[in-house]
Amino acid sequence: MSTNTIPKVVAGETINLSQEQWLDGFFSGLKNKGVSFGDIQPEAGPTPKVKKTLEEKMKEELDPIDAYSEILKKGKNNTAPEKADIFRFKWNGLFWLAPVHEGYMCRLRIPGGEVSADQLRELSSITDDIAWGYLQITTRNNFQLRVIQPKDTPELLRRIQDCGLQSRGSGADNLRNFTANPTSGFDPYELIDVMPLIKDLAHYIENHREFYDLPRKFNISYDSGGLIGVAEDTNDIGLRAIKLKEPPAGHPLEGKVTSGVYFQIMLGGVTGHKEFAENCHAICRPEDATEVAASLTRVFIKNGNRGNRGKARMIYLIKEWGYEKYLEETAKLLDDELISFNFDDQSFTELIEEHKKPSVAHPQIGVQPQKDKGKSWLGVYVPVGILQSGEARAIAEVADEFGSGRVRLTIFQNLIIPDIPNDRIDAAQEKLAAAGLRCMASAIRGGVSACTGNRYCKFASSDTKGHSLEIVEHLESKLTLDQPINIHVTGCPHSCAQHYIGDIGLLACKVKKEGLEEPVEGYHVFVGGGFGLDNKRLGRQLFKSVAAGPELNEKIEALLRVYLANRYPDETFQDFTTRHEIENLEAMVLQLSGGVLA
Numbered sequence: 153m154s155t156n157t158i159p160k161v162v163a164g165e166t167i168n169l170s171q172e173q174w175l176d177g178f179f180s181g182l183k184n185k186g187v188s189f190g191d192i193q194p195e196a197g198p199t200p201k202v203k204k205t206l207e208e209k210m211k212e213e214l215d216p217i218d219a220y221s222e223i224l225k226k227g228k229n230n231t232a233p234e235k236a237d238i239f240r241f242k243w244n245g246l247f248w249l250a251p252v253h254e255g256y257m258c259r260l261r262i263p264g265g266e267v268s269a270d271q272l273r274e275l276s277s278i279t280d281d282i283a284w285g286y287l288q289i290t291t292r293n294n295f296q297l298r299v300i301q302p303k304d305t306p307e308l309l310r311r312i313q314d315c316g317l318q319s320r321g322s323g324a325d326n327l328r329n330f331t332a333n334p335t336s337g338f339d340p341y342e343l344i345d346v347m348p349l350i351k352d353l354a355h356y357i358e359n360h361r362e363f364y365d366l367p368r369k370f371n372i373s374y375d376s377g378g379l380i381g382v383a384e385d386t387n388d389i390g391l392r393a394i395k396l397k398e399p400p401a402g403h404p405l406e407g408k409v410t411s412g413v414y415f416q417i418m419l420g421g422v423t424g425h426k427e428f429a430e431n432c433h434a435i436c437r438p439e440d441a442t443e444v445a446a447s448l449t450r451v452f453i454k455n456g457n458r459g460n461r462g463k464a465r466m467i468y469l470i471k472e473w474g475y476e477k478y479l480e481e482t483a484k485l486l487d488d489e490l491i492s493f494n495f496d497d498q499s500f501t502e503l504i505e506e507h508k509k510p511s512v513a514h515p516q517i518g519v520q521p522q523k524d525k526g527k528s529w530l531g532v533y534v535p536v537g538i539l540q541s542g543e544a545r546a547i548a549e550v551a552d553e554f555g556s557g558r559v560r561l562t563i564f565q566n567l568i569i570p571d572i573p574n575d576r577i578d579a580a581q582e583k584l585a586a587a588g589l590r591c592m593a594s595a596i597r598g599g600v601s602a603c604t605g606n607r608y609c610k611f612a613s614s615d616t617k618g619h620s621l622e623i624v625e626h627l628e629s630k631l632t633l634d635q636p637i638n639i640h641v642t643g644c645p646h647s648c649a650q651h652y653i654g655d656i657g658l659l660a661c662k663v664k665k666e667g668l669e670e671p672v673e674g675y676h677v678f679v680g681g682g683f684g685l686d687n688k689r690l691g692r693q694l695f696k697s698v699a700a701g702p703e704l705n706e707k708i709e710a711l712l713r714v715y716l717a718n719r720y721p722d723e724t725f726q727d728f729t730t731r732h733e734i735e736n737l738e739a740m741v742l743q744l745s746g747g748v749l750a
Contacts, residue, residue: 245319
């Protein structure tokens with residue numbers, strides 16, 4: 153070797169001639185055997201551990217969907233569930249109510265909120281036989297039954313299934329009840345009947361086990377464009393019906409869409425976290441809706457946060473990825489069902505046909521005409537969603553005698569009886585009235601919804617349902633509104649009654665009062681919230697820590713009087729509160745009350 157050869161350095165050390173020759177021989181031997189450095193892989197190190205929540209660990213120890221035998225054991229011995237059981241039993245719709253009550257709440261799963269008269273009768277009998285004699289309508293057009301002892305859970309689940317209903321997957325880390333416009337199929341203003349699509353999605357989910365193991369709860373809603381809204385933009389996935397015109401020659405969508413109804417896809421709604429579902433610039437055909445919704449959900453199942461329950465919602469994965477990547481991952485699971493649609497481009501939005509429908513105050517209550525001439529639906533007012541078993545039987549009888557034997561639940565905690573001939577509407581209302589039910593409500597009463605509250609829920613800080621009715625009684629005795637308002641009353645930050653989207657939203661809290669050792673029940677007051685195509689806004693906090701009772705009632709009364717005295721002609725409460733700064737609204741309320749309400 154030439155003395156002019158540049159010295160070789162290995163690992164920072166200069167090697168001598170004999171070492172260099174040995175290495176040359178070693179690598180030549182490897183080369184002759186067809187081996188190169190590229191073939192030599194480093195030893196795999198240990199797979200980094202992903203931190204998982206306690207709930208995820210409990211699911212790994214025993215899949216909650218397989219916990220039915222444990223329910224039977226607890227029932228046989230009439231014993232309360234242990235900590236892991238409390239979590240797992242939610243997969244069968246059973247929620248342990250302790251320390252508020254020693255018993256279960258059972259939440260059903262009723263896609264689209266449709267029940268038959270016979271099913272309603274059986275639910276009434278179940279609650280009489282083994283629960284507390286009433287049904288509770290939820291804000292996801294669903295039913296809950298309270299309070300059931302462990303020994304009665306086997307009979308409860310059997311009877312629910314025997315009448316064609318179910319409770320599986322109605323709680324915890326599951327797809328919650330699928331919501332839809334309660335008049336879908338007979339609404340003269342809808343663009344499409346979404347009930348067949350909702351039921352198709354429900355059957356799809358039931359037959360794929362993977363959908364019973366999500367990182368956290370998940371909500372899906374279909375909006376048909378009908379008269380009664382469904383708050384689709386408060387869901388993880390909201391599919392909103394739109395009608396398109398035929399694209400002109402040369403348009404980017406030429407050949408990709410034809411005139412007809414499609415679904416605008418909105419993602420990431422969770423109003424308890426102050427997030428609406430937002431447009432992601434994609435649409436799909438109605439016939440592809442089930443596969444699209446399932447694929448969007450599968451992406452969340454695979455990639456959602458399982459190490460932090462507070463961040464285990466779809467919106468946080470979208471915040472991390474962006475909509476584009478989320479749709480890219482979804483598209484890998486599909487053929488060609490997603491269609492790009494730029495809602496920020498006028499050439500695209502001009503393809504959307506204007507959808508006109510009348511403005512009706514609380515159309516979920518009262519009489520409204522159906523698309524089939526000569527018939528109407530009848531919306532029955534159910535105060536804060538509490539339906540006594542005798543009232544439920546009366547509704548079933550009216551549905552059979554005057555309608556088609558079916559009933560629809562609404563997200564506003566009331567119900568609808570469809571298909572009543574117009575010449576029999578009065579007789580149907582008379583029969584309901586004889587059972588203590590009415591089909592009329594004021595502009596105040598008709599828009600009140602409330603979560604369970606601390607009568608039955610351990611998370612709630614106040615008696616939401618009781619306070620809601622007190623507020624209504626007070627306001628109706630003091631003033632009259634000619635514009636409808638929605639008052640949403642929720643007992644904790646989980647926001648089951650979605651206080652952020654009410655014209656007036658009340659979030660329960662504890663209030664310290666001078667002279668009292670223990671805090672009293674009260675509320676933070678929000679104003680200006682709304683949902684839907686034209687009213688989507690998050691409410692802003694106006695008052696903090698107002699004690700329930702006279703103080704709260706009078707403060708809301710003063711707020712409404714300020715609205716009536718200072719609004720523009722025909723201005724809605726939401727528009728009025730939106731155009732005023734919070735400080736100005738507060739000052740006007742205090743001035744009207746002479747500072748007494750400060």
